[in-house]
Amino acid sequence: MYFLRGVFVLLCALLSASRAEDDVKNGPCDIFSQDVNNLTLNCSRRNIDRIPSWPEEINKVADRDGHVLITFFNNSITNITELDRVPGNKIAISFKSNRIREIEDDAFKNIHRLVYLDLSNNRLSGDVLRSEIFQGPYNEGVYSQIALETLSLGYNEIHSLDKYLFQYTPNLTRLYLNNNPIELLDHVTLLAISSATKLEVLDLAKTDIDNIPLDAFRGLVNLKQIDLSGNQFVTVPESLSLVGSTLQYLTFNNNPIVELNDDSFIGLTSLVELEVGENDNLEEVKRSTFMPLKSLRVLHLCHNKNLKYISHNAFRGVKDKWTLKEVYLDDNNLSELSTDLLPWDKLEVLGMTGNRWLCNCDLANIVTKQDAGSKFKPGEIPYCAAPMRLTGAYVTNITVSFCPQFDTTFATKKGFSIKDLKPKHILWTILGVATVVGIGMICGLLVNLAKAFYRKNLRSQPIRYININDDLA
Ligand SMILES: *[C@@H]1O[C@H](CO)[C@@H](O)[C@H](O)[C@H]1NC(C)=O
Ligand SMILES: *[C@@H]1O[C@H](CO)[C@@H](O)[C@H](O)[C@H]1NC(C)=O
Ligand SMILES: *[C@@H]1O[C@H](CO)[C@@H](O)[C@H](O)[C@H]1NC(C)=O
Ligand SMILES: *[C@@H]1O[C@H](CO)[C@@H](O)[C@H](O)[C@H]1NC(C)=O
Ligand SMILES: *[C@@H]1O[C@H](CO)[C@@H](O)[C@H](O)[C@H]1NC(C)=O
Ligand SMILES: *[C@@H]1O[C@H](CO)[C@@H](O)[C@H](O)[C@H]1NC(C)=O
Ligand SMILES: *[C@@H]1O[C@H](CO)[C@@H](O)[C@H](O)[C@H]1NC(C)=O
DSSP: OHHHHHHHHHHHHHHHHHHHHHHTTTSSSEEEEEETTEEEEEOTTSOOOSOOOOOGGGGGSOTTTOEEEEEOOSOOOOEEOOOOOOOSSEEEEEOOSSOOOEEOTTTTTTOTTEEEEEOOSSOOBTTTOOGGGGOOOEETTEEOOOOOOEEEOOSSBOSOOOTTTTTTOTTOOEEEOOSSOOOSOOHHHHHHHHHOTTOOEEEOTTSOOOOOOTTTTTTOTTOOEEEOTTSOOSSOOGGGGGGTTTOOEEEOOSOOOOEEOTTTTTTOTTOOEEEOOOOTTOOEEOTTTTTTOTTOOEEEOOOOTTOOEEOTTTTTTTSTTOOOOEEEOTTSOOOOOOTTSSOGGGOSEEEOOSSOEEOOHHHHIIIIITOGGGGSOTTOOOBEEESGGGTTSBGGGOOGGGOTTHHHHTTOOOOOOGGGOOHHHHHHHHHHHHHHHHHHHHHHHHHHHHHHHHHHHHHHSOOOOOOHHHHHO
């Protein structure tokens, strides 16, 4: 009995082994080829620890229009050695989630049509990333360049980049450096980044940086998108204004920022989409914060759990030339919004869920009279948190009868608040007072001088005393 079961198990093992052998007869990787223009070589999850040579089929790919994807996702490769030639015009290779510590010189020189390279989630340090790894074939005394457009270096051990790293990759368009212990964007790293003049997308999320030097992005005349989430910034870096005329997407989540104000987005005139979320310290959006954003279409201001106050002047300067279509204010700690915060009826989508709305007549005005209520996505109608008798009701359910004086309450401006004062304003005030005092003092001095002069002249004139009695006599 036991013997039979043993034989059975053995048979099964043999069978499955031979079936497995069937599956891997083209080498260790699976090949999918739709046509001569499209080939995928799947080497994911195969316990590979060194890069194999490519199977024969790869040479069927057309050189001119061929797209080839090769993935080594989740193996245990430690060393990228010189890869064999891959035909085709656009080649993408992923080494995501391996144990790579080393890349040889010339590793990609046989694949100069390599456009996409994913090296994320490995053990690369900045020292390993030197320009020689990307050099193309050696021709007439110089190394040629390669076509690389997208390079992902996320989740490695990079502190700093070699300043010549992108010497042979002039078409680099997307660079992902997220989740590396960079901490400080040093001089050489900045030289490396700014040498990639075609860069359009730069991901610096979770790199522990708290500052970007003022001229860091000089030369990046094509930069369109940047992610600075999960860092230590206490203000939005001013250095962004250097790329303000091209930057379209800014993601600024999860930073220890306390307020947004009229300095936050200076110069970002081309920004189309802004995301400021999960900033646990953010309490206030001050007046004129969004004033520079003359092209903004989508604003995500969500999941800032301490955000309580948005100045009614936050959109000052962009209200008359309104470009915003989508405004998301979900999951903050807001209870009130000013009726004149923005032209509510010009929005296409408005998100307000997950706050602590006080359902007063201002909110009723915004939702009903100014039609904000029709901009909520289906199933995303915000609730009232107060007053007590309206708790749990949809904000769209507050009726006009609840606010009889509706027409007269429209757009009543909030009074001036001491909170609106900024050091800048105080400085100007002091300067103003000082000027007035100064003018006063000068006037005083002049008056005193005139008096002194007058007295002196008077004294120098002989005073004649008329003897009334003499005259009379
Ligand atoms: C290549 O084929 C895959 C399916 O095997 C398909 O998903 C992909 O869109 C194709 N790509 C191109 C560029 O034709
Ligand atoms: C590649 O192969 C692995 C392991 O066999 C499999 O899990 C994965 O789904 C495959 N991926 C693709 C894109 O075919
Ligand atoms: C890679 O595969 C191992 C098992 O071989 C697994 O434990 C691990 O979670 C996988 N890693 C990723 C990033 O998928
Ligand atoms: C990487 O592989 C190459 C070729 O096999 C070898 O010469 C080199 O020493 C290896 N480097 C490391 C760090 O293992
Ligand atoms: C860079 O892109 C341009 C324009 O697409 C192309 O002409 C050039 O050959 C590319 N450079 C390399 C090294 O592939
Ligand atoms: C929201 O603000 C209230 C005070 O207005 C405060 O008591 C509460 O803790 C805040 N909520 C969060 C999630 O911080
Ligand atoms: C909204 O009002 C309708 C009727 O006017 C009522 O049936 C519904 O329960 C109300 N819903 C909420 C959440 O207030």
